[in-house]
Amino acid sequence: MATPFSGTQIRQTFLNFYAARGHQILPSASLVPEDPTVLLTIAGMLPFKPIFLGQRPAEFPRATTSQKCIRTNDIENVGRTARHHTFFEMLGNFSFGDYFKSQAIAWAWELSTKVYGLPPERLVVSVFEDDDEAFALWRDEIGIPAHRIQRMGEKDNFWVSGPTGPCGPCSEMYYDFHPEKGDEHIDLEDDTRFIEFYNLVFMQYNRDTAGNLTPLANKNIDTGLGLERMAQILQKVPNNYETDLIFPIIQSAAAIANLDYATVDETTKIALKVIGDHVRAVVHMIADGIVASNEGRGYVLRRLIRRVIRYGRLIGIDREFTPKVAEAAIALSESAYPDVRIMERTIKVALQREEIGFLKTLDRGEKLLADITEQVGAGGQISGTDAFTLYDTYGFPLELTEEIAAEKGLTIDTVGFETEMEQQRRRSQLAHTTIDLTAQGTLDHLANHIEQTEFLGYTQPATNAIVQVLMVNGKPKQLVEAGTAVQVVLDQTPFYAESGGQIGDRGYLSGDDVLVRIEDVQKESAFFVHYGRVERGTLHTGDSVTAQIDLACRRRAQAHHTATHLLQSALKKLVDDNISQAGSLVSFDRLRFDFHCPRPLTPDELQQVEDQVNTWIAEAHKAQTSILPIAEAKAKGAIAMFGEKYGSEVRVLDVAGVSMELCGGTHVSNTAEIGLFKIVSEAGVAAGIRRIEAIAGPAVLEYLNVRDAIVRDLSDRFKVKPEEISDRITTLQTELKTTQKQLETAKGQLALAKADNLLAQAEAVGEFHILIAQLDGVDPESLKTAAEQLQQKLANGAVVLGSVPEADKVSLVAAFSPAVIQKGLQAGKLVGAIAKLTGGGGGGRPNLAQAGGRDASKLPEALAEAKKQLQSGLS
Numbered sequence: 042m043a044t045p046f047s048g049t050q051i052r053q054t055f056l057n058f059y060a061a062r063g064h065q066i067l068p069s070a071s072l073v074p075e076d077p078t079v080l081l082t083i084a085g086m087l088p089f090k091p092i093f094l095g096q097r098p099a100e101f102p103r104a105t106t107s108q109k110c111i112r113t114n115d116i117e118n119v120g121r122t123a124r125h126h127t128f129f130e131m132l133g134n135f136s137f138g139d140y141f142k143s144q145a146i147a148w149a150w151e152l153s154t155k156v157y158g159l160p161p162e163r164l165v166v167s168v169f170e171d172d173d174e175a176f177a178l179w180r181d182e183i184g185i186p187a188h189r190i191q192r193m194g195e196k197d198n199f200w201v202s203g204p205t206g207p208c209g210p211c212s213e214m215y216y217d218f219h220p221e222k223g224d225e226h227i228d229l230e231d232d233t234r235f236i237e238f239y240n241l242v243f244m245q246y247n248r249d250t251a252g253n254l255t256p257l258a259n260k261n262i263d264t265g266l267g268l269e270r271m272a273q274i275l276q277k278v279p280n281n282y283e284t285d286l287i288f289p290i291i292q293s294a295a296a297i298a299n300l301d302y303a304t305v306d307e308t309t310k311i312a313l314k315v316i317g318d319h320v321r322a323v324v325h326m327i328a329d330g331i332v333a334s335n336e337g338r339g340y341v342l343r344r345l346i347r348r349v350i351r352y353g354r355l356i357g358i359d360r361e362f363t364p365k366v367a368e369a370a371i372a373l374s375e376s377a378y379p380d381v382r383i384m385e386r387t388i389k390v391a392l393q394r395e396e397i398g399f400l401k402t403l404d405r406g407e408k409l410l411a412d413i414t415e416q417v418g419a420g421g422q423i424s425g426t427d428a429f430t431l432y433d434t435y436g437f438p439l440e441l442t443e444e445i446a447a448e449k450g451l452t453i454d455t456v457g458f459e460t461e462m463e464q465q466r467r468r469s470q471l472a473h474t475t476i477d478l479t480a481q482g483t484l485d486h487l488a489n490h491i492e493q494t495e496f497l498g499y500t501q502p503a504t505n506a507i508v509q510v511l512m513v514n515g516k517p518k519q520l521v522e523a524g525t526a527v528q529v530v531l532d533q534t535p536f537y538a539e540s541g542g543q544i545g546d547r548g549y550l551s552g553d554d555v556l557v558r559i560e561d562v563q564k565e566s567a568f569f570v571h572y573g574r575v576e577r578g579t580l581h582t583g584d585s586v587t588a589q590i591d592l593a594c595r596r597r598a599q600a601h602h603t604a605t606h607l608l609q610s611a612l613k614k615l616v617d618d619n620i621s622q623a624g625s626l627v628s629f630d631r632l633r634f635d636f637h638c639p640r641p642l643t644p645d646e647l648q649q650v651e652d653q654v655n656t657w658i659a660e661a662h663k664a665q666t667s668i669l670p671i672a673e674a675k676a677k678g679a680i681a682m683f684g685e686k687y688g689s690e691v692r693v694l695d696v697a698g699v700s701m702e703l704c705g706g707t708h709v710s711n712t713a714e715i716g717l718f719k720i721v722s723e724a725g726v727a728a729g730i731r732r733i734e735a736i737a738g739p740a741v742l743e744y745l746n747v748r749d750a751i752v753r754d755l756s757d758r759f760k761v762k763p764e765e766i767s768d769r770i771t772t773l774q775t776e777l778k779t780t781q782k783q784l785e786t787a788k789g790q791l792a793l794a795k796a797d798n799l800l801a802q803a804e805a806v807g808e809f810h811i812l813i814a815q816l817d818g819v820d821p822e823s824l825k826t827a828a829e830q831l832q833q834k835l836a837n838g839a840v841v842l843g844s845v846p847e848a849d850k851v852s853l854v855a856a857f858s859p860a861v862i863q864k865g866l867q868a869g870k871l872v873g874a875i876a877k878l879t880g881g882g883g884g885g886r887p888n889l890a891q892a893g894g895r896d897a898s899k900l901p902e903a904l905a906e907a908k909k910q911l912q913s914g915l916s
């Protein structure tokens with residue numbers, strides 16, 4: 042292993058390894074599971090649970106995945122053990138009634154030792170105490186010494202899907218960081234020495250209500266290998282956090298805190314690790330559509346974000362920082378999970394909102410908590426009522442209060458807290474309200490008193506407007522000062538609010554000495570809520586402001602939106618008239634179009650579609666919108682877009698001669714404004730649904746610039762013109778192959794040169810001399826020459842040589858002198874017999890014969906057998 046595996050390579054290597062062994066590679070399922078009994082996806086097998094339970098047939102007999110997982114039960118271990126995360130990736134191979142135990146073990150071993158290159162003597166395995174079959178397989182098939190196979194009890198090594206149902210023993214593989222500690226006391230619980238990295242579950246029984254186990258007719262395999270743990274092992278770093286999968290996030294947080302990870306104390310390191318772990322988790326959670334709230338998954342998300350912020354404060358960060366750190370996490374994940382980049386803005390806005398909200402409450406809450414702890418005194422207990430006030434009013438998760446209290450040596454009356462919580466639940470049921478901090482509540486309340494927002498943005502980029510409602514974290518305010526995140530409702534606005542896939546506008550609100558930057562606009566019933574931050578001055582309810590959108594951003598969104606319509610028309614025209622939209626996203630930097638189609642598009646079709654859209658752009662078609670009664674729009678053949686609700690009057694976008702669709706979005710007025718269109722990718726997202734990602738307008742130029750820079754870099758490095766790069770790589774690959782061949786030959790010759798020295802090893806048996814030896818890397822032809830020469834140099838000699846000329850090949854040769862043959866021994870018979878031991882065969886003349894096999898690990902055994910036969914035949 043010259044350069045260590047990167048995280049990306051470890052993931053891809055695993056998937057490729059199993060794909061080459063008949064497994065279908067499937068994409069990671071969402072962190073939001075289909076299974077309603079669990080909050081978050083906790084293991085690679087979860088998406089397959091219905092198959093294992095027999096509720097759904099398997100589409101493929103074998104599958105392999107890299108699954109995003111979140112385990113909240115490991116949250117306390119994060120940063121403290123070297124190996125636990127909330128978010129991690131589990132690599133898995135699965136058999137649905139297909140291959141079973143011995144094959145699963147053989148592949149896990151081959152992958153670990155041959156592909157990842159872990160030294161076999163560094164591996165220890167565990168099996169379930171009653172699973173003699175697994176024990177025997179590891180010992181006899183794989184060759185692990187018995188004392189490095191540990192039997193473990195039901196708690197650790199027996200997997201159950203529930204109180205009844207499929208279940209079975211597991212076998213775990215561990216890596217030994219300190220083999221020098223010796224094999225006398227192997228304690229797998231000692232995590233300074235061992236790390237579990239791969240768990241194989243052999244689902245072989247069904248458990249009935251009485252607890253009886255009956256063998257399953259179709260046995261299954263479910264496995265999990267921790268990506269971050271394998272990275273820790275292969276990258277030779279002291280913990281998962283310092284692998285290339287996470288460390289850049291830690292460095293980003295450390296840079297913001299002005300710290301150098303290498304020199305900080307242990308507590309600070311833990312804080313940085315928690316931040317690194319949690320930021321990765323929240324980025325993926327938000328990308329999978331989870332929204333921070335006070336219940337369920339939303340609460341897990343909020344709790345993680347709040348922990349990040351609190352640990353940030355612990356290491357001296359006192360300003361907004363989570364969106365910046367999230368950037369590092371997005372950059373790390375985007376190649377394997379492109380959604381995180383697509384959702385970048387949503388992620389950052391969500392984090393910013395949470396952070397701004399939490400910092401405020403944290404400040405006040407921390408003051409309150411300081412007062413409380415002072416009153417309680419050392420060793421005391423914080424009352425349930427106080428903990429609840431901190432939770433309810435100041436947004437402190439109970440766990441956070443517990444953590445802060447524990448740092449001061451205090452405990453919390455959690456029972457009292459639960460009682461308060463229960464009363465609160467009852468109160469809110471009575472009042473028909475929920476603990477909801479979003480703007481919705483306030484606006485519903487105000488709905489009867491204020492005008493609904495009038496949208497002017499189809500025709501105007503700017504307007505005067507009155508601030509009708511001003512909110513901070515959804516609570517109405519009379520005035521808000523600079524530096525604060527706000528939500529603003531105006532009487533009229535040019536800002537488009539996110540809908541129909543198109544994201545909200547950006548821009549500014551400005552007035553006498555006040556400037557508010559707007560970063561997102563959302564519709565809440567009839568109101569447009571502008572999310573932003575007061576940059577300068579003070580904003581008051583009732584202020585008169587100028588609302589102005591960022592036209593450059595708007596134009597980019599428009600280009601992408603109209604291009605989406607052209608794309609749909611081109612697909613219908615060139616691929617299949619039945620294609621219909623399943624979803625879409627239109628942003629400033631790209632568009633995403635999901636559509637119903639039972640098969641992937643060919644590269645040819647994609648090119649035609651792209652060309653068609655560009656032709657329509659070049660032809661400069663007029664694009665006009667009009668408001669029509671819905672019946673009239675339908676009569677004209679307008680197509681309805683997915684996910685939109687329509688009133689009696691609808692807005693129709695008519696791209697002259699190309700398409701007519703119902704759409705509330707904003708568009709270019711002539712297709713020529715789009716400039717250019719480029720398809721970036723096409724892939725399946727769900728059964729029968731394909732996704733095209735494309736770019737339009739200036740985004741195409743940016744994309745091409747990046748590509749161009751890559752090509753220029755390659756051309757510099759290879760010192761050839763761009764059009765010659767491909768040939769150059771072919772040449773280099775050929776050269777590399779030739780060099781490797783030459784190296785092999787040289788190795789073989791070197792081994793041959795040493796063959797003469799072997800004479801000294803010849804053993805006397807009566808008046809005969811026998812010589813048995815292994816010469817690695819020698820090709821069969823040279824091996825034969827060597828055997829003949831050696832035999833001629835020995836008086837009355839018998840020579841048997843073995844070699845491993847290349848992986849998975851064994852070569853054997855025997856050369857006997859006439860005196861040996863007179864004793865009734867034959868070279869042909871002997872090599873034929875011992876070759877069988879290596880999984881092969883062969884034979885030849887009595888004096889000289891050759892044979893081949895496959896299993897190199899059995900070569901020593903075969904040679905020992907040859908020795909035995911010669912000794913008994915010649916004495």
Ligand code: ATP
Pocket residue numbers: 112115124125126127128129131237238239240265266267268269270
């Ligand atoms: P441990 O005992 O170390 O917590 P586990 O027995 O809970 O591990 P499994 O449920 O068998 O682990 O999960 C399969 C694999 O997933 C493990 O071998 C490990 O590589 C990885 N894994 C499990 N939990 C975590 C976690 N919290 N963080 C990172 N990787 C994990």
Ligand code: MG
Pocket residue numbers: none
């Ligand atoms: Mg665990």
